[in-house]
Amino acid sequence: MSGTIEADSTVAQGVRTGLYIGGEERFTDEVLRVADPGKPGVIVGEAASASPRDVADAVAAAKAAYPAWAALTPQARADQMAAALVGIAEARDEDAAILSQENGKVRFEAWVDSLVFEIRWNLALMLKDEVGASHTLPVVPGAIPVSTEVAYQPLGAVTIIVPFNWPIAILAASLPHALLAGNTAIVKVPPTTPLATARVVQRIAEKLPAGVLNVISGKDEHMAALITDVAKVCFTGSVNGGKRIMQMASQSLTRVTLELGGNDAAVFLEDAILDDAHLDRLYAAI
Template structure:
């Protein structure tokens, strides 16, 4: 990497762990969401670079040591990556904040330490996982094995780039799979830090490649016949296209897509506790989180009380430079995302919803040149409105009234998505009952959490398959059944 006129220049790609010159000439300019100015440049991978990365990964899988190491040997290397990640977590957080606008104080946990926790959890799961087991069959003894799926293409978004990378890389690498990590053009810089850590930790040659490219080259990667498994995080539209392309080669696929999650506040909930618990996770990552609680359902009998409390909390969020320690809400990642949010704010007003707070671009020092949108809360929202049904991916939240508990559950389930959600109540058992009835892949009672030891993923348009936990780890392994001869007792030949 070189720096010129305050612009960071990365001139090479990471292929098989080595920095190599790109075969194409295109360059990606990384724009600061705070200033709207270019602050870094990286090479744009060409299809020929993809071919080279896939060939390198295939050689590593078919001939290299990584898939043939013991699990304990792989854990030793991955543990070093995790330790290096921990030592550089502030640098990682700062880099991601500069790319996507996450407030640095939040980035420490949301972008860096949570990613380290993913690596930690995957190591624990790999250590205890059952890779081979005897089984009594109908016709005799069996040996059931789970072996690495092969070359993995991991496609990650810009909102939580290291968290989603870890969700794919950690289990894939521990399972014995080489990985090609495809980063987003908006947030490619943090991946170079990861590449440095992988090299320092001793990850063997060929096991990890990192490419940054647009949709056309990304499609070329996921459709490559040399790829055995695709793990993708992104929009529903892009996920459907990934699945379509993968179908041509019967490539295994995991899709973690969008959400329009509902936080249900029951009539017996403590208002202060519910507001304090929901607000940080409604506007998390500046509203750019697939699990964000973007629909807040409150009882009609207490609607005015909750509307006032949520509006006050949202309006109190400090908007500003993501590097300012006082900032709670930073800029959106790109101008197109800013305009998308502003368009939905206009649509919400046209649909008859009422703006309780926010609704435009903030004013203040430096806020006029970045991609800022005020934290916005709509009240009086009907679930049929577009702002309640479509994923905005910005700081725009809907407050929806309901009559009784049955209606609340019905509204929560009346969505094309099913990724996350929460319920807030004075009766935990009642909350657990609600959790069982809402069709989402992840749910929380009187809290909001995403635990890396359990399965994470969505129902309906929110995705296919699971990440995290033994369920997510198993997605990078294939089952094999070995029939054993009659009389064999496992004691030797």
């Protein structure tokens, strides 16, 4: 019996992903070697490891693309985003196989990870007619002598950082909304599980105007510009990671949205019904 551990035959050998900056794929000499946590010694593939210059280029590309993207109507952005999503399911089986190997989750859960991305993307596009809506605060006699028009404007280039556990699904809780609102984005994929997420995002980015959507992978110590040189950061991860993000963002007053290492709590009252139907609802809500 051979002592060699082989990678899953359903995954293309030597999975390799690059950065995607300003509409162009970019590979680096330094790489992240992505291990299979369930099979010691097995390397699933390699992801590009961005330098600080690569990161600065991604931020610059997003900022350069912002004026033209923001100038479109929400409906026009939605049309381009819908077109970019077409065919996303064609590589879902392979994406799920890769995510399962780099992440350690079962194949079906990895497949659902990608499916949720597609569902959330389409749900976001349903808001296209609300994004540009405005309303008027009327004159209040004797108190406010003028009317006020309230409207919403995009922020600019934003960074979205996702964790290893549900990276593709969690990304779609913010990315399509940011783009639909007129922002451009840099997606920073997890260093331990970068491959499947980078593949999915790049396929979409390739169908959008250059610079609207960029993908970065690499070591955290090279990522400062993704926090300090953008308009907003959306981070999902650990509490300690969130503290570090907030500390860095405070230097530039970068807006932050932080979802940190939580799980939904449940309180059982004395008259709670603990049958299968109610417990199933509780588990599903978590």
